[in-house]
Amino acid sequence: MVAHLIQFATxxxxxxxxxxxxxxxxxxxxxxxxxxxLSNGxxxxxxxxxxxxxxxxxxxKEYSAGHIVGALNIPQxxxxSRMTELEKHKEKTLIVVDAMGQQSGAVCGELIKAGYTAAKLSGGVSSWKADNLPLVK
Known part of the structure; x- marks a missing residue:
């Protein structure tokens, strides 16, 4: 098997x-x-x-079913259109959270281009739940 792979590569x-x-x-x-x-910790x-x-x-609808305490819901x-709401938080790191960590990277990129400091939660809310961390409704 490895020999065939090496032969193909050469x-x-x-x-x-x-x-x-x-x-x-x-x-x-x-x-x-x-x-x-970022990790949950x-x-x-x-x-x-x-x-x-x-x-x-x-x-x-998903946000209402359970979200991280203090999270602001701005759908992707x-x-x-709602970037102006974030102006008062410009000195803070904006941590973007989605369901599984797949869409948050694109939103982070948009925020960084707009001049914010942004990061994403690795694994999204699903990793938060998997670690048995609290969600509020």
Missing amino acids: DHYILVAIFVVLLVALLVNELRRGGQS QLTALVNADKALVIDIRPS DKIA
């Missing part, structure tokens, strides 16, 4: 090189786009020190 070195370059480019793009990822520490504001970008599709 026979098709140009394809392998293109694949590696594209993979690295994709990884670099994703890392630059999404902002810093890091989020808690920042919020407790009053250095962060949690922004929940899930739809209002309304983030651009």
Whole structure:
């Protein structure tokens, strides 16, 4: 099996090189786009020190079913139009939270471009629930 893989790589070195370059480019793009990822513990520490504001970008229905204490609900599709609401929190880190941590990177990128300090919760609300941390309704 490994011998076949090595043989393929040597026979098709140009394809392998293109694949590696594209993979690295994709990884670099994703890392630059999404902002810093925070663990549940890091989020808690920042919020407790009053250095962060949690922004929940899930739809209002999901937010109402359970959200992190003190989180502000701004659905993802309304983030651009409601950016002015965040002006009073410019000195804080805005921590973007979604259901599973998949959409928060794009919103972080928008906030960073607008001049905010932003980060995302790794794993979203699902990781918060998995760690048995409190949600309020």
